[in-house]
Amino acid sequence: GQNIDQPTEMTATEGAIVQINCTYQTSGFNGLFWYQQHAGEAPTFLSYNVLDGLEEKGRFSSFLSRSKGYSYLLLKELQMKDSASYLCAVRVRSGGYNKLIFGAGTRLAVHP
Amino acid sequence: DTGVSQNPRHKITKRGQNVTFRCDPISEHNRLYWYRQTLGQGPEFLTYFQNEAQLEKSRLLSDRFSAERPKGSFSTLEIQRTEQGDSAMYLCASSSRTGSSYEQYFGPGTRLTVT
Numbered sequence: 001g002q003n004i005d006q007p008t009e010m011t012a013t014e015g016a017i018v019q020i021n022c023t024y025q026t027s028g029f030n031g032l033f034w035y036q037q038h039a040g041e042a043p044t045f046l047s048y049n050v051l052d053g054l055e056e057k058g059r060f061s062s063f064l065s066r067s068k069g070y071s072y073l074l075l076k077e078l079q080m081k082d083s084a085s086y087l088c089a090v091r092v093r094s095g096g097y098n099k100l101i102f103g104a105g106t107r108l109a110v111h112p
Numbered sequence: 113d114t115g116v117s118q119n120p121r122h123k124i125t126k127r128g129q130n131v132t133f134r135c136d137p138i139s140e141h142n143r144l145y146w147y148r149q150t151l152g153q154g155p156e157f158l159t160y161f162q163n164e165a166q167l168e169k170s171r172l173l174s175d176r177f178s179a180e181r182p183k184g185s186f187s188t189l190e191i192q193r194t195e196q197g198d199s200a201m202y203l204c205a206s207s208s209r210t211g212s213s214y215e216q217y218f219g220p221g222t223r224l225t226v227t
Contacts, residue, residue, distance in 0.1 A: 004154075008152075033215065035218075041220065042116075042203060042218035042219055042220050042221055043155065043203075043218050044218070045215045045216070045217070048215060087154050087155075089154070094168075095168065097160060097162075097167055097168055098214070099145075099157050099160060099168065100145075100155075100157065100216065101157065102147075102154030102155050102156070103154050104152065104153050104154050105152075105153070105154050
């Protein structure tokens with residue numbers, strides 16, 4: 001089966017750094033995405049990794065280790081507006097097509 | 113605005129009624145996806161279109177659910193004989209075959225409440 005695990009909730013302080021981990025067991029791995037979702041809104045794309053290593057994009061970085069089935073999202077210089085759910089999603093190739101399988105999301109609360 | 117749009121944004125219906133949702137993807141995107149999301153969970157894949165062809169359907173999509181994309185542009189998702197368990201956010205996303213990641217762009221969703 002396909003399984004994606006990430007912590008349910010995390011809290012952090014404004015200005016700090018937080019790391020959100022994601023582990024996955026999937027077949028047909030074809031890339032890993034991180035999305036941000038504010039309450040009641042649509043998910044928005046943050047990052048994409050298909051090869052091992054770190055991808056940096058401003059205050060956000062994402063890391064992938066395919067051999068370990070592991071990724072993390074690193075958020076630096078946290079701001080209050082970063083309070084949201086962070087969704088780890090694995091793209092799998094099945095039957096000739098790609099589809100996304102999402103984890104349940106990590107709800108991040110940033111405090112002053 | 114050239115993003116993905118969905119209508120209606122909210123729908124309250126009584127159990128047993130039929131409902132239909134519409135999704136307008138980003139105009140140049142040929143791939144369209146429907147997902148369902150319940151509180152505290154990530155989106156669950158329902159179905160996928162490439163142009164007008166429905167290429168994959170999740171086992172979550174019971175025979176009460178049907179989706180169409182008749183001209184390869186907008187799509188509709190119909191739920192017949194709604195049940196309380198159908199209450200959820202229904203998200204539509206689109207993507208194109210450009211770039212390396214083919215990331216999906218999501219619409220604002222239709223929140224369905226079945227009473």
